[in-house]
Amino acid sequence: MTLAQALFVVALAGVLVAVVGFGFVMVSAAARSGGGSYLSTGLLRRLQRSPEERAEFNRWAFYAHRFTGFAVFAFLCLHIVDISLYTFAPGAFDEVHVLYGWTSMRIFECGLLFAILFHTFNGLRILAIDFADLGSRASRGLLTGAVVLTVLLGLGGSAVIMAPVFA
Amino acid sequence: MTEPSSKKIRVTVSRSDPGTERTFLVERIEPMMVLDLLIAIQREHDPSIGFRYSCRVAMCGTCTLRMDGRAILACQTPLEPDRDKVRLDPLAGLPVVRDLVVDMKPFFEEWARVKPYLEPVEGLDEPARIRPDSPERQIIDPSLDCITCGACYSSCGIADHKRDFLGPAALNRAMLLIADSRDAAGAERLDAVTASDGVDRCHYIYGCSAVCPKGLDPAAAIRRLRRWRLEGRPR
Ligand code: FES
Numbered sequence: 520m521t522l523a524q525a526l527f528v529v530a531l532a533g534v535l536v537a538v539v540g541f542g543f544v545m546v547s548a549a550a551r552s553g554g555g556s557y558l559s560t561g562l563l564r565r566l567q568r569s570p571e572e573r574a575e576f577n578r579w580a581f582y583a584h585r586f587t588g589f590a591v592f593a594f595l596c597l598h599i600v601d602i603s604l605y606t607f608a609p610g611a612f613d614e615v616h617v618l619y620g621w622t623s624m625r626i627f628e629c630g631l632l633f634a635i636l637f638h639t640f641n642g643l644r645i646l647a648i649d650f651a652d653l654g655s656r657a658s659r660g661l662l663t664g665a666v667v668l669t670v671l672l673g674l675g676g677s678a679v680i681m682a683p684v685f686a
Numbered sequence: 687m688t689e690p691s692s693k694k695i696r697v698t699v700s701r702s703d704p705g706t707e708r709t710f711l712v713e714r715i716e717p718m719m720v721l722d723l724l725i726a727i728q729r730e731h732d733p734s735i736g737f738r739y740s741c742r743v744a745m746c747g748t749c750t751l752r753m754d755g756r757a758i759l760a761c762q763t764p765l766e767p768d769r770d771k772v773r774l775d776p777l778a779g780l781p782v783v784r785d786l787v788v789d790m791k792p793f794f795e796e797w798a799r800v801k802p803y804l805e806p807v808e809g810l811d812e813p814a815r816i817r818p819d820s821p822e823r824q825i826i827d828p829s830l831d832c833i834t835c836g837a838c839y840s841s842c843g844i845a846d847h848k849r850d851f852l853g854p855a856a857l858n859r860a861m862l863l864i865a866d867s868r869d870a871a872g873a874e875r876l877d878a879v880t881a882s883d884g885v886d887r888c889h890y891i892y893g894c895s896a897v898c899p900k901g902l903d904p905a906a907a908i909r910r911l912r913r914w915r916l917e918g919r920p921r
Contacts, residue, residue, distance in 0.1 A: 554778035554841040554893060557755035561769070565754075572756070574896030578843055581891045648890050652909050655892040 523611035524618055527601060531627075534597050538590045549582060574655045580662050584641045587634040594631055622684050629677040636673050640665035696771040697723060699735065702784050707732055716767065720774070721749055721760040724786075736785030744899055747835030750777055751786045757837035759899045777840035793836045796845070796853045800860040800878055805871040814868045822865055829862040829907055831900045838904050841893030851887040852879060854894035854904035861907035864919050872919055880915045 520528075549555065555578045556562050565572045604612040618624055644661040647653060653661065693714040701708050710731045712723055724737045739749035742761045749760040752775040765772065780788035806814070816823045838854040839845050845853035852860075860879045864872040879885055885908050894904040 549843070552778045553843050554752070554757065555755055555843065557773065559754065561754060561771075571896045574892045577890060577892040581843060581889050584889075645890055649909060649912060652906075652913070654903070654906060655895055658890060658892065 521611075521614045523604070523608070523614045527597075527615045527618060530597050530600070534593045537593050538586075541589045541593075542586050545582060545585060553578070553582075555579075570656065573659060576659050576662055577655060580641055580644075580665075584638060584645075587638040587641075590634045591631070591638055620683070625680050625684060628680050629673070632676045632680065633669060633673040636669040636676075637665065640668050693770070695723070695765065695769065697727065698771070698773045699727070699785065700773075700775040700782075702736070702782055706734065714765070718765045719761060720751075720753055720758065720763045720765065720772075723765065723772070724760060724774070736783070736787045738787050745833060747833035750835040750837050750840070750899075751775065752777060752840065757840040757897045759835060759837070762899060777836055779840055779842075779845060780836065788836075790834075790836055793839045793853065793855070794834070796839075796851075796856045797834065797859065799852060800856045800863075800875055801871055802856070802859045802863070804863060804866065804869050807868055807870045810868060816867065822867060825865040825910070826862045829858055829902060832859060832902060833900060835899060837897045837899060838894035838902075841891075841897045843891045843893055844887050844889060850883040852884055854888075854908070857885060857888075857911060858902060858904040858907040861911050864911070864914065876911070876914060876919055879911050885911045885915070 550557075556565070556572065556575050562572070562575075566575070601612070601615050604615060619628070641662070644658065644665050647661060648658050651657075694711045695714050695718075697710045697712050699708055699710070710727050712726050712731070715722065721739055721742065724735065724739075728735050728737075737749070737751065737760070739761055740746040741748070744759050744762040747759070750757060751760055752758070753760075753763060754773050755775070757777060774786060776782045776786045776788045780790060780792055783789050816826070832855055834855060836855070838858075842851070842854055845851045857879055860875050863869050864875050864879075866872070888905070888908045890905060892905050895902070895906070898904065
């Protein structure tokens with residue numbers, strides 16, 4: 520492994536630690552003072568029973584939106600640096616971009632794809648709530664659409680990303 | 687008719703003094719409200735438990751707490767017959783005074799910031815009325831009846847993180863006063879609610895509308911205020 524590659528791996532590990540740390544802080548703050556229903560087996564029963572309880576999906580979408588937003592932003596910071604290598608160190612750029620073909624990196628890219636897709640579709644959902652004046656039920660319908668699109672496009676994109684590994 | 691039952695329910699209560707008992711096995715009655723549960727604990731298990739209530743008919747907004755995380759009025763929330771355990775906590779995002787009792791000051795500070803009372807336009811013919819079938823009344827009526835219980839504030843996810851946000855109750859109140867043609871402070875209020883700590887802080891978590899014990903929809907009020915900012919308030 521070259522020095523440029525080692526530095527990239529260390530920086531990527533830093534990004535992952537930051538993302539996990541952000542998720543941990545967010546979840547513990549939500550559990551402490553988020554004001555939402557606690558996750559328990561009883562909650563599953565109540566979700567089936569009452570539309571008011573199902574409004575909680577909007578809350579979880581909010582947390583997922585923040586988490587995916589932070590994850591995409593953190594990686595983007597690193598990605599700007601590794602892309603900009605091309606302007607002043609093309610050799611290092613080539614070395615670093617070999618890493619994007621590693622299986623572990625491809626798995627990371629799949630996760631990133633899911634994060635980008637969810638953040639995009641959920642962001643559009645939030646815009647639609649204002650434009651179309653949508654209440655809780657309709658916004659949950661749109662959330663279902665956002666999740667379905669994320670899963671379908673994410674699986675399709677992941678198949679493309681992982682294809683060279685299985686070729 | 688209240689029926690005694692041989693069933694027991696396991697109640698876990700958030701206590702502020704670490705030395706006090708937190709879990710109680712309470713005899714069930716049918717039907718049983720959450721407030722009945724607390725009164726039973728106070729009478730039969732631990733008289734020192736701290737909780738608050740007054741009217742017992744969902745009018746005063748004093749008994750708000752969280753059941754399994756969700757803000758409720760203890761006096762009007764029944765325990766489902768098949769439930770065998772429950773967890774009770776104080777409202778989120780407000781300083782705990784003791785056990786289930788919180789200090790509502792942060793909530794009422796936000797409430798006060800929107801001038802939650804009518805400032806009459808000068809020269810109105812008394813009594814100034816808004817016709818029941820008028821569009822204005824259609825906006826105002828569904829948003830009345832707030833009992834300032836703080837359930838929406840606790841469920842907001844933004845307001846209860848102690849960020850600078852007016853919160854759902856204050857915004858709902860501001861919306862109905864802005865809609866009221868007898869009110870002279872509408873423009874000033876619209877400026878206040880569309881400032882950086884106003885409607886834009888809402889991320890449509892819908893916790894407020896989902897938990898409001900009076901069936902109000904503060905999220906709809908917030909969407910309306912955002913529209914009025916662009917289109918001007920209705921007149
Ligand atoms: S005791 Fe008054 S609202 Fe519950």
